[in-house]
Amino acid sequence: MKIKKFVARDYQTAIKLAKEEMGMDAIILHSRPIKRNALFSRFMPNQVEITVAIDDTIQVSSDLTRKIPLPKTEIEPAFKPPLKENRIKEPELIEEIKRMNLLMSEMRSKLYEVELMRGLSEQVQLFYNALIRNNVNHQLALQIATSVESRLPRDYKVDNKWTMEVCLHTLREYLQDVSPIELVNQGQATLVFLVGPTGVGKTTTIAKLAANMTLLEGKKAALITLDTYRISAADQLRTFAEITGIPISVVFSPVEFMEALAKYKDLDIVFVDTAGRSPYNQEQLEELKQYVEIARPDETILVLSVTTDTNELIAIFNRFEPVGIDKVIFTKIDETFSYGQILNAIYEIKKPIAYITNGQSVPDDIEVPDALNLARLLLGKEEIL
């Protein structure tokens, strides 16, 4: 047995050298990259080393070797591909398998969906299609449609109006109860926090709520802003407060916050405006949680924009949940054509909707949603039945 090492700049060259010198029957026992220290590696290219063996006790005439070459496949497996390449191929393969699995499960659920769809009456299929067009998650839409179907009489055909009533009624059940702010504490201010990601409309919504409560309902409201991150942030609410005569405190610390709370404790309602928090900034969320824990608000409302997609809405809720979310407000209803994401999100997060806002105008563009109207909104603007 003859064993020899070959060094070259890559495996192919090393193998070529080995074959030339040791012949086609040579087998590779070992291969490795040669590590150089950092200093050398700057000046010299990386190299590889292969250890090759040949059993030279068996005499094979060079003529014979040439005439009957060994099938390539018999030699190749002995030449191990470089380790790094192997590692790259493995994740690729795993990714591919994952992708295939996903595809398979998508196909399976699609088939299941088609199967269930077949059992639906024509009217309910139209209802189902309207939900899908309006962005309602497929599985949820199918669940709702199946539930509508089970409520319709089987033996005779019902008219479209009746079916539509059942559809809307069923949709309403899937939307949680609507629950606007309640002034709970007799003789003590109800404390309401509005929290949420940046730019969703927290400050604007507080202005709308405070203006409506003060001007329309004759309640005594005050504003506290914890949004002191940006220079101009507090000005937005301060200007509004000046115009409406609603008192405001801009606080910079928990101590100042406690003082402001004490100052307004005899009013009807105190709104706390918070800085928009990135749902992915843990530190900001912790700070927000601290303020909520100090104040123990009656209601903490998460403000969400309907321009956000379902998965993101749910992710945002999950991040804010530890702060203690009681209700949600959906803003920017006027900025989208499909509203399915409201239903999708509510179905997952299971919190009541307090308000929806539908424009930038203060104080008009806010309403306590009527569940039936919301259900209609979910079906889009076209007539379906």
Ligand SMILES: Nc1nc2c(ncn2[C@@H]2O[C@H](COP(=O)(O)OP(=O)(O)OP(=O)(O)O)[C@@H](O)[C@H]2O)c(=O)[nH]1
């Ligand atoms: N179209 C539309 N725009 C809205 C609505 N509500 C708020 N906006 C606008 O959204 C923008 C952001 O509103 P803000 O109230 O400043 O949002 P915010 O959540 O306080 O923002 P940060 O304090 O920066 O986190 C403003 O231009 C608002 O006029 C709405 O219902 N519809």
Ligand SMILES: [Mg+2]
């Ligand atoms: Mg704001």
